Amino acid sequence: MTMIETEQLTKTYNGRGGCRGVTLQVPEGRIFGLLGPNGAGKSTFVKMLAGLHRPDSGRATVLGQPLGRAEARRKLGYLPELFRFQDWLTPTEVLCFHGRLGGLRPRETRSPAFRGRIRDTLELVGLSEAADRRVGGFSKGMQQRLGLAVALLLDPELVILDEPASALDPVGRYEIRSLLKRLRGKGVTVFLNTHLLEDVEELCDEAAFLDGGELLASGPLQELLGGGGANWRFRLGGWLPATWAELNDAVGGSLSSMLRLVEADDQGNALLTARVTDREQAGYLCSLFIRSGLTLYESGPEPNSLEAWFLRMAGSRQGGVPQ
Ligand SMILES: Nc1ncnc2c1ncn2[C@@H]1O[C@H](COP(=O)(O)OP(=O)(O)OP(=O)(O)O)[C@@H](O)[C@H]1O
Numbered sequence: 001m002t003m004i005e006t007e008q009l010t011k012t013y014n015g016r017g018g019c020r021g022v023t024l025q026v027p028e029g030r031i032f033g034l035l036g037p038n039g040a041g042k043s044t045f046v047k048m049l050a051g052l053h054r055p056d057s058g059r060a061t062v063l064g065q066p067l068g069r070a071e072a073r074r075k076l077g078y079l080p081e082l083f084r085f086q087d088w089l090t091p092t093e094v095l096c097f098h099g100r101l102g103g104l105r106p107r108e109t110r111s112p113a114f115r116g117r118i119r120d121t122l123e124l125v126g127l128s129e130a131a132d133r134r135v136g137g138f139s140k141g142m143q144q145r146l147g148l149a150v151a152l153l154l155d156p157e158l159v160i161l162d163e164p165a166s167a168l169d170p171v172g173r174y175e176i177r178s179l180l181k182r183l184r185g186k187g188v189t190v191f192l193n194t195h196l197l198e199d200v201e202e203l204c205d206e207a208a209f210l211d212g213g214e215l216l217a218s219g220p221l222q223e224l225l226g227g228g229g230a231n232w233r234f235r236l237g238g239w240l241p242a243t244w245a246e247l248n249d250a251v252g253g254s255l256s257s258m259l260r261l262v263e264a265d266d267q268g269n270a271l272l273t274a275r276v277t278d279r280e281q282a283g284y285l286c287s288l289f290i291r292s293g294l295t296l297y298e299s300g301p302e303p304n305s306l307e308a309w310f311l312r313m314a315g316s317r318q319g320g321v322p323q
Helices: 042-049 091-101 110-125 142-153 170-186 196-205 219-228 244-252 279-291 305-318
Strands: 002-013 016-027 031-035 057-062 077-078 158-161 189-193 204-213 214-222 230-237 259-263 270-276 295-301
Touching: 002 042, 002 189, 016 042, 016 189, 016 204, 031 042, 031 196, 042 057, 042 158, 057 189, 077 142, 091 142, 091 295, 110 142, 142 158, 142 170, 142 279, 158 279, 170 189, 189 196, 196 305, 204 219, 204 305, 214 219, 219 259, 219 305, 230 279, 244 279, 279 295
Parallel strands: 016 214, 031 189, 031 204, 077 158, 158 189
Antiparallel strands: 002 016, 002 057, 204 214, 230 270, 230 295, 259 270
16 A cells, blocks of 8 residues: 555645645655755645645545545654653653543543553653653653654554654664664554654665755655665775786676776775675675685675765755755
8 A cells, every 4th residue: 555645735835935746655664764955845745744734735645545534643653843742741641641632532541551552652762761750851852752652652554753863862863763663564654754864774765855845856765876776885805906807707808897996905905886786786796706715894885875865966956966
């Protein structure tokens, strides 16, 4: 099933800002990243999906239902970009309150099953020890964890998270990444609005890029980054002046169409890059190096390829790639 489907979705503020004509699909069970510079229209788009903004025009379904339907909202968890919880409440009380907002009766929120659900959710986001402390004394990171707990409380099929890790330290971000992967493992679809490109690179199966309110690209991340392939790099040891020719013989003279020698030093260390269509192709090159007696120190996608893509996309709209 397609969990989110929009067609020409538009919302402006008295004709300005917002986002215009956004058409995209989010497949079930994936982590989808929405990217774009400040003011691109990401939060406006997300608020329409969450039923907080009514579109000016266009069409959309969330969980197969038109926007704002109670039936879909029940299966949707939402973490807004800016939120504040009542200072005098504890996380347990906040979650109880949101259980009521989610349609549970007072009796149901007092049931052992729901109390267990609250404990499990607080544990999931790393707030067990603060379950009965007042929110007023929480750090920004703890508030963000509580926001995530609210989004996850009612076992949603789809979670829409607007900047879920912006206030978290590196440990917190690592934990949230692991949590999002676990959710995907359970079949939950995650729609992530974020500026943290490392998170997108590590987590997202698909992504979209908004700028100036318009959608400039959308699709599987690897396709967006390079038309279905990836830039791969290999760090090798035991490299000799004759190694290139030997490898070239081993692949029937086609080495330069596959690989580029970036640098090699007198100690036999070499850095090579390749454009590969998938991991199997990268694996084939690794086995070629090993069979040729080279030491393979490192093999993996080139870092920062998403950042380069982001800058290219942002630059394309401004008429040039930022330096
Ligand atoms: N309530 C509002 N009233 C008027 N203009 C608004 C309102 N909310 C957003 N805008 C404008 O709409 C545009 C898109 O804003 P939006 O917050 O959706 O972007 P964003 O991509 O989420 O930005 P950021 O990454 O900085 O959070 C901006 O030009 C913003 O000034």
